[in-house]
Amino acid sequence: MQYVPGLAGVPATESQISYIDGIKGVLTYRGYDIQELAEYSSFEETTLLLLFGELPTSEELANFDRKLRENRRVKYNIREIMKNLPPTTHPMHMLQVVVASLASFYPSTEYMKGGTENQDYINDVTVKIIAHMGTLVAMWEHMRNGYDPIEPRKDLTYAENFLYMVTGEEPDKDWARLLDAILILHAEHTINASTFTTMVTGSTLANPCSVISSAIASLSGPLHGGANQKVIEMLDDIGTPDRARPYIEERLASKKVIWGMGHREYKTKDPRANILQKLSVNLLKDKSDKLSVSFETALEVEKVCEELLGHKGVYPNVDFYSGILYKEMGFDPGLFTPIFAVARSAGWMAHWREQLQNNKIFRPTQVYKGKGSACYLPVDQRG
Ligand SMILES: CC(=O)SCCNC(=O)CCNC(=O)[C@H](O)C(C)(C)COP(=O)(O)OP(=O)(O)OC[C@H]1O[C@@H](n2cnc3c(N)ncnc32)[C@H](O)[C@@H]1OP(=O)(O)O
Ligand SMILES: O=C([O-])CC(=O)C(=O)O
Numbered sequence: 001m002q003y004v005p006g007l008a009g010v011p012a013t014e015s016q017i018s019y020i021d022g023i024k025g026v027l028t029y030r031g032y033d034i035q036e037l038a039e040y041s042s043f044e045e046t047t048l049l050l051l052f053g054e055l056p057t058s059e060e061l062a063n064f065d066r067k068l069r070e071n072r073r074v075k076y077n078i079r080e081i082m083k084n085l086p087p088t089t090h091p092m093h094m095l096q097v098v099v100a101s102l103a104s105f106y107p108s109t110e111y112m113k114g115g116t117e118n119q120d121y122i123n124d125v126t127v128k129i130i131a132h133m134g135t136l137v138a139m140w141e142h143m144r145n146g147y148d149p150i151e152p153r154k155d156l157t158y159a160e161n162f163l164y165m166v167t168g169e170e171p172d173k174d175w176a177r178l179l180d181a182i183l184i185l186h187a188e189h190t191i192n193a194s195t196f197t198t199m200v201t202g203s204t205l206a207n208p209c210s211v212i213s214s215a216i217a218s219l220s221g222p223l224h225g226g227a228n229q230k231v232i233e234m235l236d237d238i239g240t241p242d243r244a245r246p247y248i249e250e251r252l253a254s255k256k257v258i259w260g261m262g263h264r265e266y267k268t269k270d271p272r273a274n275i276l277q278k279l280s281v282n283l284l285k286d287k288s289d290k291l292s293v294s295f296e297t298a299l300e301v302e303k304v305c306e307e308l309l310g311h312k313g314v315y316p317n318v319d320f321y322s323g324i325l326y327k328e329m330g331f332d333p334g335l336f337t338p339i340f341a342v343a344r345s346a347g348w349m350a351h352w353r354e355q356l357q358n359n360k361i362f363r364p365t366q367v368y369k370g371k372g373s374a375c376y377l378p379v380d381q382r383g
Pocket of ligand 2: 188189190191192193224264265317318
């Protein structure tokens with residue numbers, strides 16, 4: 001029996017949701033190329049595609065969109081739970097706690113029987129969780145700064161409402177479209193750590209709110225979704241493009257990772273990093289005729305890393321350019337990973353549902369390396 005660290009290359013499931021070609025740099029959701037979806041689809045439509053496997057008809061889309069809009073508002077008790085968190089709570093920790101607490105309001109006795117026989121509960125809770133994610137992140141942005149949250153609106157798309165709830169201003173259509181594309185790009189990515197967490201927790205038939213809470217915890221780590229905040233901190237630390245090379249060389253010499261670089265599945269540049277880089281250029285050009293210092297520094301970091309790490313197949317991943325976009329859009333760095341979580345809730349729910357269709361509890365084995373047998377000695381007889 002061979003142990004494979006990190007289960008690298010070990011299939012954990014059979015899935016129909018998304019596909020990666022890590023050599024060619026291709027990502028598809030249900031067969032549709034990510035570039036096309038980012039350009040032409042909406043987060044709402046992409047979510048339906050991920051959940052049900054087909055692009056929806058206009059009636060199906062309108063129906064789903066209406067349900068998402070109707071489920072944006074959170075219960076008073078949830079708001080009270082949030083009020084009692086210290087304002088220093090990182091938005092990812094808030095999200096983990098509050099999404100777990102949703103289980104109190106959406107208990108899962110029927111679904112706990114297993115299988116997918118209670119399809120209404122599964123569909124309702126899917127909408128509830130995805131609709132609530134954006135609301136909770138936007139609410140906390142005000143609450144952690146000592147202000148009352150802004151109520152969600154039903155007349156706006158998911159991305160528009162998120163922008164409105166964070167800024168309190170009428171959402172700019174171009175920025176909402178940009179955020180929509182960002183949400184699509186982050187919505188799904190095969191069996192990454194947080195999706196695997198979803199599947200493991202889901203396989204025990206835990207309440208779906210607990211399932212998604214565990215996925216949020218997994219995404220928060222800096223080796224996974226938490227890297228997007230680390231990237232902007234790193235770029236700020238570097239300061240200017242001319243300081244990139246010595247900074248990278250020093251980090252590599254002390255065996256530290258370069259944030260936003262490298263990926264288990266891609267041995268080339270992540271296709272989403274290419275798209276996010278182009279979106280950054282467009283946004284920056286719209287705002288001024290000069291690129292930002294962060295962006296120039298990022299380009300230099302990418303160049304130096306290609307030279308020093310390219311032979312290991314280490315190139316920019318999805319987290320490398322997203323922070324620059326968020327920064328230009330005026331989001332606080334604490335919001336970067338939560339925005340990722342909002343988007344990824346679509347993929348998590350799709351995998352949770354797929355797991356239930358043919359559930360078998362995850363219970364791998366181990367290669368035991370401990371003592372053969374040990375003889376118990378009472379504490380007063382130990383040397
Ligand atoms: C949304 C996401 O989760 S995307 C990933 C976000 N995470 C990051 O950006 C953190 C930085 N990146 C990393 O730590 C890694 O690349 C991971 C965790 C993403 C993938 O890890 P693994 O698939 O286990 O790759 P592994 O660590 O084996 O890397 C292979 C080689 O490349 C090197 N390498 C990989 N990523 C990096 C990096 N970011 N900086 C420096 N060296 C790196 C490793 O040191 C290793 O070198 P070695 O063969 O000489 O020992
Ligand atoms: O796939 C992974 O390992 C990490 C991830 O979630 C992504 O890149 O979107």
